[in-house]
Amino acid sequence: MAAARGRLSGYDTPAMTDQVVSLATPYRTHTCGQLRASDAGSTAKLSGWVHRRRDHGPLIFLDLRDRHGITQVVIDKADAPVAHDQASRVRPEFVVSVSGTVSPRLPATENTKLPTGAIELQATDLEILSDAKTPPFYINDPDAPVDELVRLKYRYLDIRREPMQRRLMLRSRMVQAIREVHHANGFVEIETPTLIKSTPEGARDFIVPSRLQPGTVYALPQSPQQLKQLLMIAGMDRYMQIARCYRDEDLRGDRQPEFTQLDLEMSFVDEAAVMAFVEAMTIEVSKATVPERPILQEPFPIFTYDEVLERFGSDKPDLRFGMELVDLGSVLVTSDGTPASGFAVFDSTLAAGGRVKAIVAPGMAGVTRREIDELTERARRLGAKGLAYLALEQGGEIKGPIAKFLDDDTKRAMIERCAADEGDLILIVADTAAVVADVLGRLRVELGDRLGLADPEVLAYVWIHRFPMYQWDAELERWHATHNPFSGVLPEDEALLVTASGEADRPSPDDPAGRARALQYDLALNGWELGGGSIRIHRRALLEQSLQLQGHSLDGMQEKFGAVLDAFEYGAPPHGGIALGIDRWVALLAQQTNIREVMAFPKTQSGSDPMLEAPSVPEPGQYDELGLRFVGSSKPETDKD
RNA sequence: GGACCCGUGGUGUAGCGGCCCAACAUGCCAGCCUGUCACGCUGGAGAUCGCCGGUUCGAAUCCGGUCGGGUCCGCCA
Numbered sequence A: 001m002a003a004a005r006g007r008l009s010g011y012d013t014p015a016m017t018d019q020v021v022s023l024a025t026p027y028r029t030h031t032c033g034q035l036r037a038s039d040a041g042s043t044a045k046l047s048g049w050v051h052r053r054r055d056h057g058p059l060i061f062l063d064l065r066d067r068h069g070i071t072q073v074v075i076d077k078a079d080a081p082v083a084h085d086q087a088s089r090v091r092p093e094f095v096v097s098v099s100g101t102v103s104p105r106l107p108a109t110e111n112t113k114l115p116t117g118a119i120e121l122q123a124t125d126l127e128i129l130s131d132a133k134t135p136p137f138y139i140n141d142p143d144a145p146v147d148e149l150v151r152l153k154y155r156y157l158d159i160r161r162e163p164m165q166r167r168l169m170l171r172s173r174m175v176q177a178i179r180e181v182h183h184a185n186g187f188v189e190i191e192t193p194t195l196i197k198s199t200p201e202g203a204r205d206f207i208v209p210s211r212l213q214p215g216t217v218y219a220l221p222q223s224p225q226q227l228k229q230l231l232m233i234a235g236m237d238r239y240m241q242i243a244r245c246y247r248d249e250d251l252r253g254d255r256q257p258e259f260t261q262l263d264l265e266m267s268f269v270d271e272a273a274v275m276a277f278v279e280a281m282t283i284e285v286s287k288a289t290v291p292e293r294p295i296l297q298e299p300f301p302i303f304t305y306d307e308v309l310e311r312f313g314s315d316k317p318d319l320r321f322g323m324e325l326v327d328l329g330s331v332l333v334t335s336d337g338t339p340a341s342g343f344a345v346f347d348s349t350l351a352a353g354g355r356v357k358a359i360v361a362p363g364m365a366g367v368t369r370r371e372i373d374e375l376t377e378r379a380r381r382l383g384a385k386g387l388a389y390l391a392l393e394q395g396g397e398i399k400g401p402i403a404k405f406l407d408d409d410t411k412r413a414m415i416e417r418c419a420a421d422e423g424d425l426i427l428i429v430a431d432t433a434a435v436v437a438d439v440l441g442r443l444r445v446e447l448g449d450r451l452g453l454a455d456p457e458v459l460a461y462v463w464i465h466r467f468p469m470y471q472w473d474a475e476l477e478r479w480h481a482t483h484n485p486f487s488g489v490l491p492e493d494e495a496l497l498v499t500a501s502g503e504a505d506r507p508s509p510d511d512p513a514g515r516a517r518a519l520q521y522d523l524a525l526n527g528w529e530l531g532g533g534s535i536r537i538h539r540r541a542l543l544e545q546s547l548q549l550q551g552h553s554l555d556g557m558q559e560k561f562g563a564v565l566d567a568f569e570y571g572a573p574p575h576g577g578i579a580l581g582i583d584r585w586v587a588l589l590a591q592q593t594n595i596r597e598v599m600a601f602p603k604t605q606s607g608s609d610p611m612l613e614a615p616s617v618p619e620p621g622q623y624d625e626l627g628l629r630f631v632g633s634s635k636p637e638t639d640k641d
Numbered sequence B: 001g002g003a004c005c006c007g008u009g010g011u012g013u014a015g016c017g018g019c020c021c022a023a024c025a026u027g028c029c030a031g032c033c034u035g036u037c038a039c040g041c042u043g044g045a046g047a048u049c050g051c052c053g054g055u056u057c058g059a060a061u062c063c064g065g066u067c068g069g070g071u072c073c074g075c076c077a
Helices: A014-018 A081-089 A148-153 A162-184 A225-233 A271-289 A305-312 A344-351 A369-381 A408-418 A433-450 A491-496 A540-549 A554-570 A582-589 A622-626
Strands: A043-055 A059-066 A069-076 A095-104 A119-130 A207-209 A217-219 A238-246 A258-267 A302-304 A355-361 A388-392 A425-431 A461-465 A470-473 A478-481 A520-525 A528-535 A575-581
Touching: A043 A069, A043 A119, A059 A081, A059 A095, A069 A081, A069 A095, A081 A119, A162 A238, A162 A271, A162 A582, A225 A238, A225 A258, A225 A554, A225 A575, A258 A271, A258 A582, A271 A461, A271 A520, A271 A528, A271 A575, A302 A305, A305 A433, A305 A461, A344 A355, A344 A425, A355 A408, A355 A433, A369 A433, A388 A408, A408 A425, A425 A433, A520 A575, A520 A582, A528 A582, A540 A554, A575 A582
Parallel strands: A069 A119, A302 A461
Antiparallel strands: A043 A059, A043 A095, A059 A069, A095 A119, A207 A217, A238 A258, A258 A575, A355 A425, A388 A425, A461 A520, A470 A478, A520 A528, A528 A575
């Protein structure tokens, strides 16, 4: 049936246009989104779900729906008494098959809201393929709110609804575009196993007990990190994979226990080469997927880690609006650098080497005491000791509890430094650099959201690089890799990979290693971290040095990373790559704030699947086979530790 | 591990000590209707208010616990 070939319509994907196998079958000649005025006069057969039924007695209208669209079917008792009889039995979500004539609609009865609205199918035959219980929520109303639990329990009905269909098709189109760009650029798609070895780094592993080797476990991969590096050593040059990853940590709106990464790795590249490819790929995928969404800046802006923290208080800044952090330190000291604002909190913070910074909330000078209290509470919960503010009222008056401590010159200088206008609210935090950045960075995002400063249509991609190699773990009293234990170091910082004591097993927070910067780059989009990557260390000696700083003994690292370390002795090319969170990326492109909305079958915050009722108690005997025994609840009341 | 919000016919909400064996919308069922497209009209059925316990003469309503969902902190890149 040639008629079914070619361009589909409705909310279907353009990628289907070159389909090889026709959708036409004994059940249908067209999809429900396909027929147009030009088809008038021909006969057609459609199958789909009954979206809505409008029963006028001798005349019944059915809106027939599939994922391609909706077509109106008319059943006239005078023309087709048998079909009419069937149609009066039909209810929403019945699956029916209708044959008839494609008729142009009467002039005043066209429906401009439907792509198929110029025609209707005049039924001659109607067959009920499947009847349906009344669904637990509205399939035919895309806006109807439904309890999250009910949606997940009946996910197959939720996915039948238009918004989920749209998002899953968007995701499909995006993944297709990703593959096309990579294949066009010489990447080889290689699958890696999901039963691998547990690595005690990073997140908690999901583990799978081995039956053949009782007492041992596989781990599900947190990412294919080591395997893709081994593929580079294997000579696979440019590798990519749409990889499922698993992390047994607590869930969030942007975190599920299993999720999908675009994982890629390239050999004989430097940082600029990886970033250039990823950026070009990202732009191409964005334009193929959501051509209507403007990209804020091309080429993407590149910030150093230090700079984004200084200016935005975040390592994943939302660049769709300004409201940057302003350093007030220099206007609060005398010419010789002595803190002299008159406000003791500022002065003592500066004297102790801390920072005093501000953000300007435009037009918020008139906030109520209650709102200020809420902001202050929010700041405290984020770790600040308090939140100072100056409200620039219309007419030039400066209000706020700290105003009386500051002399007029100081206040003027602060306002000038902030470039604040009348009607603005200046929010100030005085603390260590890290706390100031974190608190103001989060308040910036929250206020930007509340004030509607971010254009929801804009895609603001941004690179962040030059991360510190290591962060001090105060609890374990050792350094750990900021991102990835294999990340390389800037060549000029290589000499810093040492401890002050000179002994790798005696680290301290003041070690030179704390100043070493990694060949690490993150890609952020609209305030979300899309992903990160690095140029890896490919020389075994340097890798050992770096791992030792992270508290691994030579024996220990051989135990944990032996395969990679050994492989490095057989000729490892310089290499690097990146991993991007597909779920987060689609969610952002679909303007969703929760990745559940772009996953077909996600889990709840407690990690359960209400539809399949997973996880579940194993069958009798399954533990035995594995040599396991369940010894108690997840909260043992033992007093060990 | 912790904080906060939510749980009332199928769905979404209202009610927040007696006026409630619970209201509204929609859905569902039945009847009527030849041009609707969220069709319309008439009538009807449907919830002991997540669960357990307590306070009270009296609890959907107050208190404690618990289960489930959500948001966030810790955790996680």
